[in-house]
Amino acid sequence: MSTYSFMDVSASLSGVTGIVDLGYGSANADEGITITMGEAKNTMTVGADGEVMHSLHAGKSGTISVVLLKTSPVNKKLSLVYNAQSLSSAAWGNNVIVVRNKASGDLGTARSVAFQKQPDHSNAKVGNTVTWVFDCGKIDEVLGEF
Secondary structure (H helix, E strand, C coil): CCCCCHHHEEEEEEECCEEEECCCCCCEEEEEEEEEECCCCEEEEECCCCCEEEEECCCCCEEEEEEEECCCCHHHHHHHHHHHHCCCCCCCCCEEEEEEECCCCCEEEEEEEEECCCCCCCCCCCCCEEEEEEEEEEEEEECCCC
């Protein structure tokens, strides 16, 4: 029987302002880290006679969402990186995010990464989560095996 554990997940944001760890040990919320492709890889067109045509799309863009507990010290690190990078177009959108599961060999690498926005932030009766969303120009993924 195979076993999954978030303890095996490492992730980092690397850019001109340094490296920030995002994986296990960063006070991640239950939602963890999600890699989402921005568009379908294929469009199928059905002709009048029922024949089909597939169109392969070159796009590899998407988003990566990292959900942290409100009390995670990584929120401050990401906020400082966001503020520093937003001061110059030369620093903006030049990050790389790598997400890896050492147990299965899953590997996701995103290039041309920019912060989508400063995350929504609430102060409520009960501590909440903070979701950092990154727009990624190119995402390459290889899923491993448990």
